[in-house]
Amino acid sequence: MTNQDDKQTSVAQEAKPERLTKKELRSIFLRYMFLPESAMSYEKMHGAAWAVSYMPLGNKYYKNNDQAYQRLLKRHSPFYNTEPQTGQLVNGIVASLEEQIGMGNTNVSEEMPVDVKASLMGPLAGIGDSLMQGILIPTLLSIAMGLSKGGSPLGPLFYIVTYAVIITIVEIVCFKGGYKLGVSAVDKIVGESAKRLTNMFTVLGTIVIGGLAASTIALKTTVKIPFGSQTKPLETIIDGFFPGLLPLIAVLFTFWLISSKRMSANKVILILTVAATVGVLIKFL
Structure with missing residues (x-):
C-alpha cells in the first residue's frame, strides 16, 4: 500500500461520523425528562419537547447540513403523547435509530423513527399510566398517609423523595434499554413480559392499599x-x-x-x- 493510499484511508476514517457520546445521550435524556410537561401544548402535546431533545444530535451530525437538520426537527415536531416516564423507552429507541441515520446507515430510513413513535405511543401510554398513575402513585400515597398519622411530616417527605427516586430510576432504565435494544425493544414493550410485569405490580398495589385501608x-x-x-x-x-x-x-x-x-x-x-x-x-x- 502506497503512502497516498494510507492518506486516503486515514481521511475516510476521520470523515466517518462517530456514535453519540455519553454526554450527548445524557443531554437527550435530560431534555426529554424535564420538557414533556413544561413544554406541552394541546396542539402538539409533547411534540416541542421531542424537537428540543434532539437538537444535540442535530448539532453533532447536521451541523453543516441545514436541510438535514430541518428534516430532523420537523419529523419530531408533530403531535406526540404518551406516559412521560416510561416514554423514555421510545426516546431511547429513537435515539438509536437517529444515530444510525446520522452515521449514514442507509438501512434505516428517516421515516422509521416517526413510525416507531406513532406505533408505540398508544400501547406504552396504556402500560405506563397503569403502572405510574394507577399503581405507583396510589400505593405511595397510601403509605404516606399512614406515615402522616398524628400530623407527622414523614408522609409528605416520604412521597416526594420516594416518587422522585423511583421515576428517575425508571426513566434511566427505560432510556438505556431502548437505546441498547433499538427496534427489537418493540416486541418487549407489547409482549408477554410486559403483561406479566403489569399483573405483578397490580397485585402488589392491591395488597398494599388493602392492608393500609384496614389499618388506617x-x-x-x-x-x-x-x-x-x-x-x-x-x-x-x-x-x-x-x-x-x-x-x-x-x-x-x-x-x-x-x-x-x-x-x-x-x-x-x-x-x-x-x-x-x-x-x-x-x-x-
Whole structure:
C-alpha cells in the first residue's frame, strides 16, 4: 500500500461520523425528562419537547447540513403523547435509530423513527399510566398517609423523595434499554413480559392499599348490642368474626362509586363527607 493510499484511508476514517457520546445521550435524556410537561401544548402535546431533545444530535451530525437538520426537527415536531416516564423507552429507541441515520446507515430510513413513535405511543401510554398513575402513585400515597398519622411530616417527605427516586430510576432504565435494544425493544414493550410485569405490580398495589385501608380507616357506630348483662359496641361484635368488616364496606362502597358509577374523586369525597356528617347528626356514628 502506497503512502497516498494510507492518506486516503486515514481521511475516510476521520470523515466517518462517530456514535453519540455519553454526554450527548445524557443531554437527550435530560431534555426529554424535564420538557414533556413544561413544554406541552394541546396542539402538539409533547411534540416541542421531542424537537428540543434532539437538537444535540442535530448539532453533532447536521451541523453543516441545514436541510438535514430541518428534516430532523420537523419529523419530531408533530403531535406526540404518551406516559412521560416510561416514554423514555421510545426516546431511547429513537435515539438509536437517529444515530444510525446520522452515521449514514442507509438501512434505516428517516421515516422509521416517526413510525416507531406513532406505533408505540398508544400501547406504552396504556402500560405506563397503569403502572405510574394507577399503581405507583396510589400505593405511595397510601403509605404516606399512614406515615402522616398524628400530623407527622414523614408522609409528605416520604412521597416526594420516594416518587422522585423511583421515576428517575425508571426513566434511566427505560432510556438505556431502548437505546441498547433499538427496534427489537418493540416486541418487549407489547409482549408477554410486559403483561406479566403489569399483573405483578397490580397485585402488589392491591395488597398494599388493602392492608393500609384496614389499618388506617376507622368506622365506629354508637349502636350497642345486648350481650348478657352487658352491652357491646356493634363493631366489637363484628370484629370478633370478621375483623375490619365496616372499614371494608366503606372501601368497597368507595370503589363501587369510582368504578361503576364513574364518579370523580372530588364527588366521592363529598358523598363520604355528607354521609359522615349525617351519621354524626343522627347519632349513628
